[in-house]
Amino acid sequence: MCISKYLIAKLKCYMKTRRDFIKISALGAGTLALGAGISRYTFGSTVLDDLLAMTGGGKEKLHRYPTYCEVCFWKCAGWAHVTEDGNIKKITGNYDDPQCNGKLCPRGTGGVGMYNDPDRLKTPLLRVIKDGKQTYREASWDEALDFVATKMSDMKAKYGPESMALFMHGSPANYLTHLMKAYGTGNMAAPSFAQCRGARDVGFEATFGESVSSPEVTDIRDTRCLVLIGSHIGENMHNGQVQEMSQAIDNGAVIITVDPRLSTAASKSKYWLPIKPSTDIALLLAWIHVLIYDDLYNKEYVAANAEGLEELKAHVVSFTPEWAYGITTLKPDLIRSTAREMANAAPSTIIHPGRHTAWYGDDVQRTRAIAILNALLGSWGNRGGIFFKEGIKIPEFPHPEYPKPAWTWKDLLNGNYPLANEAPTNLVIEASSPAGGQEAKIKGWVVAGTNLVSTVPLKEQFKKALQSLDLLIVVDTMPMEITGYADVVLPECTYLERYDDIRTTAHREPTLGLRMPAVDPKNQTKPAWWIAKQLGERLGLAAFFNYKEYTEVLDWQLKQVGSSLAEMQRIGVKKIARKTSPYIEPGTPHIFKTASGKIQLFSHELAAAGFDPMPLFTKHPEPEEGFYRLIYGRAPMHTFSRTANNPNLVALMPENSVWVNPQVAGIWGFKKDQYVWLKNQDGEISKFPVKVRLTERIRWDSVYIVHGFGHHHKPLHLAYGRGANDTEMITNVMIDPIMGGTGMRGNFITFIKDDPRKETES
Ligand SMILES: Nc1nc2c(c(=O)[nH]1)N[C@H]1C(S)=C(S)[C@@H](COP(=O)(O)OP(=O)(O)OC[C@H]3O[C@@H](n4cnc5c(=O)[nH]c(N)nc54)[C@H](O)[C@@H]3O)O[C@H]1N2
Ligand SMILES: Nc1nc2c(c(=O)[nH]1)N[C@H]1C(S)=C(S)[C@@H](COP(=O)(O)OP(=O)(O)OC[C@H]3O[C@@H](n4cnc5c(=O)[nH]c(N)nc54)[C@H](O)[C@@H]3O)O[C@H]1N2
Ligand code: SF4
Ligand SMILES: [Mo]
Numbered sequence: 001m002c003i004s005k006y007l008i009a010k011l012k013c014y015m016k017t018r019r020d021f022i023k024i025s026a027l028g029a030g031t032l033a034l035g036a037g038i039s040r041y042t043f044g045s046t047v048l049d050d051l052l053a054m055t056g057g058g059k060e061k062l063h064r065y066p067t068y069c070e071v072c073f074w075k076c077a078g079w080a081h082v083t084e085d086g087n088i089k090k091i092t093g094n095y096d097d098p099q100c101n102g103k104l105c106p107r108g109t110g111g112v113g114m115y116n117d118p119d120r121l122k123t124p125l126l127r128v129i130k131d132g133k134q135t136y137r138e139a140s141w142d143e144a145l146d147f148v149a150t151k152m153s154d155m156k157a158k159y160g161p162e163s164m165a166l167f168m169h170g171s172p173a174n175y176l177t178h179l180m181k182a183y184g185t186g187n188m189a190a191p192s193f194a195q196c197r198g199a200r201d202v203g204f205e206a207t208f209g210e211s212v213s214s215p216e217v218t219d220i221r222d223t224r225c226l227v228l229i230g231s232h233i234g235e236n237m238h239n240g241q242v243q244e245m246s247q248a249i250d251n252g253a254v255i256i257t258v259d260p261r262l263s264t265a266a267s268k269s270k271y272w273l274p275i276k277p278s279t280d281i282a283l284l285l286a287w288i289h290v291l292i293y294d295d296l297y298n299k300e301y302v303a304a305n306a307e308g309l310e311e312l313k314a315h316v317v318s319f320t321p322e323w324a325y326g327i328t329t330l331k332p333d334l335i336r337s338t339a340r341e342m343a344n345a346a347p348s349t350i351i352h353p354g355r356h357t358a359w360y361g362d363d364v365q366r367t368r369a370i371a372i373l374n375a376l377l378g379s380w381g382n383r384g385g386i387f388f389k390e391g392i393k394i395p396e397f398p399h400p401e402y403p404k405p406a407w408t409w410k411d412l413l414n415g416n417y418p419l420a421n422e423a424p425t426n427l428v429i430e431a432s433s434p435a436g437g438q439e440a441k442i443k444g445w446v447v448a449g450t451n452l453v454s455t456v457p458l459k460e461q462f463k464k465a466l467q468s469l470d471l472l473i474v475v476d477t478m479p480m481e482i483t484g485y486a487d488v489v490l491p492e493c494t495y496l497e498r499y500d501d502i503r504t505t506a507h508r509e510p511t512l513g514l515r516m517p518a519v520d521p522k523n524q525t526k527p528a529w530w531i532a533k534q535l536g537e538r539l540g541l542a543a544f545f546n547y548k549e550y551t552e553v554l555d556w557q558l559k560q561v562g563s564s565l566a567e568m569q570r571i572g573v574k575k576i577a578r579k580t581s582p583y584i585e586p587g588t589p590h591i592f593k594t595a596s597g598k599i600q601l602f603s604h605e606l607a608a609a610g611f612d613p614m615p616l617f618t619k620h621p622e623p624e625e626g627f628y629r630l631i632y633g634r635a636p637m638h639t640f641s642r643t644a645n646n647p648n649l650v651a652l653m654p655e656n657s658v659w660v661n662p663q664v665a666g667i668w669g670f671k672k673d674q675y676v677w678l679k680n681q682d683g684e685i686s687k688f689p690v691k692v693r694l695t696e697r698i699r700w701d702s703v704y705i706v707h708g709f710g711h712h713h714k715p716l717h718l719a720y721g722r723g724a725n726d727t728e729m730i731t732n733v734m735i736d737p738i739m740g741g742t743g744m745r746g747n748f749i750t751f752i753k754d755d756p757r758k759e760t761e762s
Contacts (some may be wrong), residue, residue: 008244020134033718051138062089065518066572068503070171070495071107071114072639073192074238075503076100076216076571078108078520080496088112088496088518096573098240098508099215105237106637106652113648114477114494115293115522119717121374121479121491122523136489141524141534146711148488149538151471155444161185162405163443164471167427171500171515172451172475172492179532180446182399182544186408187428187442191455194741199357202739203367204652206378206603209593212353213389215507219582220244222384227338227343228257229280229370230359231352234264238355254341258283260631261704262697265333271338277629277702277745279328284369285617286324287339289316294342301378305590308602308614312372312633315614327617346377361734361743364419365615368603371616375599381584390578391506395560397553399544412441417740418437418609424740425456426733430554432465444471448492448528451641454482454708457730458742475528476700478645479715481589492528493521499529499550502557512561514554521665549574609739620734620746626746627681628664629702632726633749640708644719657693659704665694668751677752678724682731685756687712688726703749 002251062081069076069091077097091111095102104111125136139147155163161184166176169189177188193201203212212218221244233245249255249268258273258280259268266272275283286664291297292313302309321332344348349371379385409423412431417424429452433443456462462678466472466485474486483489490728492498496518497681503513521527533545547553555565563574584590591597595604607613623629637652638644658678660670670676675689688710698704710725726744732744 010633046357060084061090063359063586065516066094066513066569067091067496067515067518068513068515069104069108069111071111071643072091072238073170073243075238075505075513076104076108076239077503077513078104079572080112082518086519088115091496093280093574094513096571096575097513098511098575099505100239103239103243103726105239105242107237107637107639107643107649108239110643110646110648110652112496113643113646115342115519117478117645117647118288119479119645119715120477120494120522121483121489121525123491124524125483125486125489125491127487135225136256136491140172144488144490145531145538148471148490148638149535152444152535152539155470156184160406161403161696162407163441165189165409165432165442165445167191167425167428167445167447167450167452171495172448172531174501175445175529175532176448176475178399178544179536179539179541181402182404182541183537183539184405184406187423189409189423189425189428190450191425191450193422194265194420194426194739195358195455195457196356196583198420198422198739199359199363199736199741200353200355200367202421203357203364204353204371205421206364206370206419206605207371207594207600212386213506214355215240215505216353216355217387217389217507218350218352219348219384219387220248220350222348223248223253223350224344224348224384225254225256225342225350225353227342227349228255228259228265228269229284229352229354229366230258230259231354232263232265232621232633233352233469234268235636237634237636238357254345256338256341258632259559260699260702261633263633264636271334272343273328273330273334273338274525274699275325276329276699277631278619278622279324281307281369281615282324282327282363282617283330283335285316285319285615286321286328286335287342288312288369289319290321290336290339291343291373292316294339296339297376298346298378301347301382302376302601303380305592306375306599306601307596308600311602312614319617327619342373342377345384347379347382349377349379350374350385350547351377351589358736358741359743359745360618360620361736361741361746362618363736363741363743364738365612368606371614372601375601378472380599381590383490383583387508387582388580389411389506390510390582391578392504392510392512392559392561392576394504395501397547397556399546405474417736417738420739424742425452426458426461426735426742427740428464429456429458429461433461433468440465440468440470442471444469446473446475447482447486448475451476451480451482453485454641454711454725454727457727457733457742459731475531477525479713480641481711483714489522490531491525493525493532496526497521498527499554500527502554503550508582512558512563512568512576514565514572516569529577554691606738611737623748625683627750628660629745630678630726630747631702631704631745632707633704635706638706638708641711641719642708644708644711644722645716647718650718650722654690656709657691657705658724659695659698660699661698662694662696663700664703665692668753670751674753677756677757678729678749679752680731681695681748682749684729684731685730685752686710686724688724689755740742 064079093100093102164185255269256271257269321335379492500515678686709723711719
């Protein structure tokens, strides 16, 4: 029996029992020594080193290599500067890149910490049983890849290729999607849909026929009025957007921020509307009411471009600011005066579409209300509003036609979530365990670049699925929680050590961006393109991977669009002249990409699918006495769990804190920086204590924490046990019936002052 068949046999026998969560630290001493410990880090010197690097301290000769950042998905282009002896000294922005204008955010500068992190995954790992216990052992690439390919071939024969699903985020997604399509499945899901931007995309598509993309096509640079509904730009550090907002402020634009918390953006705003959380739709409807009934909307634009005004007018007749006051706690005068500010600046007004919009389960309707406001103000297609993007399309490297899957995630919908145009992760997770006497449809997962454990808030379904799966492969750079459930862990090298696909941005102007390795991969790590190709070849799909090195693909693709790998290696970013206008040309009718060619104030598509064709306010439960609504967001120096163990960024922000209003703190007798445990409405207790931050910047009915902390996987030496994990507290999920997004802000927490556990689970 070949080694992989043997391992599969072994795997089968314990999979019938359960898939234990394995700490990778359970590995042999050799690996631990390589992994080093927290003592290797000295925060002071890490920061000092960075500062020295930035000021060019030492005057050594540096070589620079183009890259684009992978610390978040704004994908700023920059340069990795490497010393003669092969150390990455610093990363700087590329001045030719409109996404960053030569400046990286703190996370981008700290990206080198991803490369230097001693806790990185180093070799492929295989789940085995040793002394009756599940553990991992190191494996060679050949062994690990043979094992995965044998297992995937068996699954294809037994259950069909559709039984495999891919969960993905970031650069590895493309190569593995290609592999999975070639293999024969169409079940790819990204948390960046159902847990993030999905509701917004669907809401804008239903209204304007297209989404606002990434980077968003908001013309913040030239706006005269920017309205932020929750969007906390400045803490949400999407680079170009932050720069443009600060430019807009300098140019005297009016900023209106609606947030129960005095966010950084709110603190820079002319108007801060500290709304009662979950009531935004009431405010949006009242604004629509004022624009229509006070005759403030852009009549010419609406007449030329939109349909459904009469229906909308009748719909909002009773949604007055006085009505909204009772719901939102925002004074009617404030609602009227802010509506006037928007109208005065129109059409150079943006009601920001938001990005992470999985809030309360009625999120498509909220983003529809936002889209409708933009339409009434004439923002879409006007300078200072929302512009038309232009990009450059790079052809796919030639490959055979993909086989057609017998079924896809769409067949799992059963009439639910009719407007889901990408697979909701939660749907695929649910389909991965048996239900109603039926076998699970999905039997195996490949997970690449997403830490599902702290990303998807469906712990019970998730646990069930993990116990039912025949195969779980994780491609990651770090020993994040998800790796502890894998049968096979495949270590990817970091973005600074590899080529990746050409970045093709569609925005104000089309640009191309190159990422190339600045240094060789550390340890046994490999790029995801290589992993996909190796698996493809072993699965008999070599024709889909008809190249030796990925540079062949990149050079071929670049040549199709008038550039070359050699050119891009030199310049990193290439701007291409725009061919079309970013704005509606005066006198030229614009055809929107909706079925009728017009903006849908009244959505025929939603009506046909059985939903309210115009947004309605739904009342959501409120916290009971002694409980507070849990809201969450970003901090400028971290990207969710992606950076949680990054030594450079941990030095800047080692843990999160829970923001508590002083009134509430008074009731509880909290002192500054006291550590407390959180407990939610379902009795779920945070694994670790979290520091109290006393601040007037949060309403008394809510508490706030930054997402991405509270890791419980010990091999993450820096992240382990620091702060609280919001995902743990999110046991009530409100699913958007329109597209399957997981609303996560209907959870309420209370505090526990004394250690509720003698021993903390790890
Ligand atoms: N509770 C709660 N849940 C949320 C959110 C929230 O605010 N609160 N936010 C939601 C949002 S907006 C989003 S977009 C999602 C994001 O959630 P995810 O898609 O899960 O993103 P990350 O947390 O960044 O996970 C990134 C994973 O990728 C790995 N990784 C980093 N670089 C690489 C690489 O180059 N190659 C590979 N193979 N792996 C890499 C990291 O080690 C980590 O395991 O989470 C959503 N879930
Ligand atoms: N530094 C940094 N920047 C990031 C990321 C990161 O991890 N780190 N992640 C990126 C990603 S993937 C995304 S999707 C974006 C997400 O960032 P955004 O889309 O800007 O923000 P959200 O997560 O939707 O909202 C967070 C804000 O909503 C407020 N809020 C909570 N409840 C309510 C409510 O009921 N009504 C209103 N009006 N406001 C409310 C919170 O107080 C907080 O200020 O950030 C991106 N930028
Ligand atoms: S915004 Fe910051 S983290 Fe995101 S890609 Fe740009 S530099 Fe990197
Ligand atoms: Mo996101």
